[in-house]
Amino acid sequence: MTVTHMEAEGKQVLQQLLDAGYEGYFVGGYVRDIVAGKEVKDIDIATSATPEQVMSIFERTVPTGLQHGTVTVLCDTFQFEVTTFRTESSYIHHRRPEKVEFVTNLHEDLKRRDFTMNAMAMDIEGKIIDPFHGHDDLQCGIIRCVGNAIERLEEDALRMVRCVRFAANFGLHIEEETWNAILEKKSLLQHIAMERIQIELQKMMTGRDPFQGIWLLKESGLLHYTKRPITLFADALEHITMEHQHHVNALPLHNSISRWCNLFTLLGMNAEEASTCLRHLCFSNQHVYDTKQSIQCVHFLSELNDHWSEEEALYQWREAVLLYGKDVVQRVLDLFSLDKHIREEIDTVPSIYPLSSDVIYFFASHGQRCMDDMKVYTVKDLQLSGTDLLPLHPERGSWIREVLHQLMKEVSHGQLANERDVLMSRAKSIIPELT
Ligand code: ATP
Ligand code: MG
Numbered sequence: 501m502t503v504t505h506m507e508a509e510g511k512q513v514l515q516q517l518l519d520a521g522y523e524g525y526f527v528g529g530y531v532r533d534i535v536a537g538k539e540v541k542d543i544d545i546a547t548s549a550t551p552e553q554v555m556s557i558f559e560r561t562v563p564t565g566l567q568h569g570t571v572t573v574l575c576d577t578f579q580f581e582v583t584t585f586r587t588e589s590s591y592i593h594h595r596r597p598e599k600v601e602f603v604t605n606l607h608e609d610l611k612r613r614d615f616t617m618n619a620m621a622m623d624i625e626g627k628i629i630d631p632f633h634g635h636d637d638l639q640c641g642i643i644r645c646v647g648n649a650i651e652r653l654e655e656d657a658l659r660m661v662r663c664v665r666f667a668a669n670f671g672l673h674i675e676e677e678t679w680n681a682i683l684e685k686k687s688l689l690q691h692i693a694m695e696r697i698q699i700e701l702q703k704m705m706t707g708r709d710p711f712q713g714i715w716l717l718k719e720s721g722l723l724h725y726t727k728r729p730i731t732l733f734a735d736a737l738e739h740i741t742m743e744h745q746h747h748v749n750a751l752p753l754h755n756s757i758s759r760w761c762n763l764f765t766l767l768g769m770n771a772e773e774a775s776t777c778l779r780h781l782c783f784s785n786q787h788v789y790d791t792k793q794s795i796q797c798v799h800f801l802s803e804l805n806d807h808w809s810e811e812e813a814l815y816q817w818r819e820a821v822l823l824y825g826k827d828v829v830q831r832v833l834d835l836f837s838l839d840k841h842i843r844e845e846i847d848t849v850p851s852i853y854p855l856s857s858d859v860i861y862f863f864a865s866h867g868q869r870c871m872d873d874m875k876v877y878t879v880k881d882l883q884l885s886g887t888d889l890l891p892l893h894p895e896r897g898s899w900i901r902e903v904l905h906q907l908m909k910e911v912s913h914g915q916l917a918n919e920r921d922v923l924m925s926r927a928k929s930i931i932p933e934l935t
Contacts, residue, residue: 506542506577506578509576509578512575513580513582517582520549522547524548524549524624526622527545527610528618529542530542530543530544531621535634536617542581543580545573545580545581545583546582547582547584548605549582549584560573560574569586569602584602585609587603587609587612588601588612588655591656594654594657594692596658610631610646611631612646614645615645615659616632616634617643620634632647638670638672642673642675643667643673643675643678645663649680653681653688658692658700660688661701663682664722665704668711668713669709671709686724689722689727694728694780695782702783705760705763706754707753710749718738723737728780730777732769736769743848744766747842757787757791758834760778761791761794769795775789775791775792794831796824797828798835798854800824801816802853804855810862814866814870817829817863818874822878829867833867833871836853843857874912876908878908879907879908882904882908882918884923884927888920889903892928903927906930907927910926911923
């Protein structure tokens with residue numbers, strides 16, 4: 501389904517609102533993305549109709565966020581969030597209010613939005629309503645608060661991180677008054693839930709220029725003021741330099757684990773420190789685990805002796821596959837290949853990994869083949885199971901796991917064939933060593 505199809509259905513929603521005697525506009529991110537020539541993800545609609553009225557006009561609706569005035573309207577293929585024009589007058593503790601006031605005027609609704617580029621609307625004819633000149637700002641490459649920047653950031657301190665995120669994702673310069681307001685009001689970030697900060701940082705890290713965002717976070721010092729401290733991370737940011745940008749930005753847009761892994765690595769943070777930071781930022785357990793594993797795997801590979809031989813390096817690589825699994829090692833391989841590529845292109849760029857460039861080049865060139873050639877990756881790949889081993893010893897116990905592990909290692913390093921008889925006889929010789 502194409503965007504035009506989504507727009508056609510969105511216009512039907514507007515038409516139905518108009519037919520029922522209300523106002524209806526496309527607003528927010530959709531209008532901004534159209535004006536900026538960006539890919540459109542979804543369409544938000546604002547209306548003068550109250551949520552109850554919206555629910556009576558449309559057949560299929562979901563009361564998604566009634567206290568904020570939002571009803572989801574389900575169409576044939578797409579769904580649209582339809583929100584009643586509103587203001588957000590009473591901000592408590594510098595965050596968005598739980599309750600809002602409905603108004604009948606589009607202008608009032610646009611006025612409470614964060615940045616000029618997010619405060620545009622579009623009518624059913626495609627005419628842009630832009631009272632705060634968001635279009636001009638976008639064209640000049642500027643992001644700016646709607647109205648008085650200090651007041652807007654005092655109302656909702658998350659806007660400071662959103663500002664950094666939008667600047668990075670759209671390649672914009674933060675307008676002076678807005679930037680100065682961020683510097684003045686940055687300590688208010690302590691009132692903002694870590695989950696909301698995480699969402700913005702994640703959008704930044706999967707955007708087109710995460711390094712610009714990181715740079716702005718460093719320059720503003722914003723991350724020193726989070727509700728749960730991420731001090732090590734905020735302190736480490738002080739040391740980044742422009743040379744580091746390639747290692748974060750050159751990775752594919754949605755490869756967020758790799759981008760986070762490289763960011764922590766270039767900041768000199770180890771796996772424990774990185775996972776504490778990500779946990780404080782309320783990232784999912786999976787995200788924390790994957791990032792931690794990748795950083796640990798890099799460090800494991802760096803344990804290779806300074807006077808390494810090719811044979812030792814390949815051995816260490818296969819050990820890494822057994823310890824961390826194929827997916828993690830594949831990610832590290834991609835990171836090393838990128839590092840090799842970056843430094844071939846620009847020879848002044850330093851590597852960010854604690855390994856010599858010779859080793860990185862070697863892994864980047866031979867790692868894939870080495871991994872593909874392995875006969876087993878886990879004990880499950882062995883042509884023999886724990887049950888097969890039971891008759892070999894009168895007691896059950898941890899020895900089974902140890903024997904299987906030893907067999908897996910020897911097969912993976914090509915020291916043993918993955919054949920049942922061979923494995924059985926090798927197991928028999930290992931068991932006495934264990935007991
Ligand atoms: P994206 O969907 O790409 O993350 P977006 O601008 O659509 O960007 P949302 O968080 O979906 O961001 O918000 C939709 C709109 O709501 C914004 O364009 C903006 O007009 C308004 N908005 C969102 N968050 C705030 C906020 N903290 N303060 C003021 N207005 C906001
Ligand atoms: Mg949106």
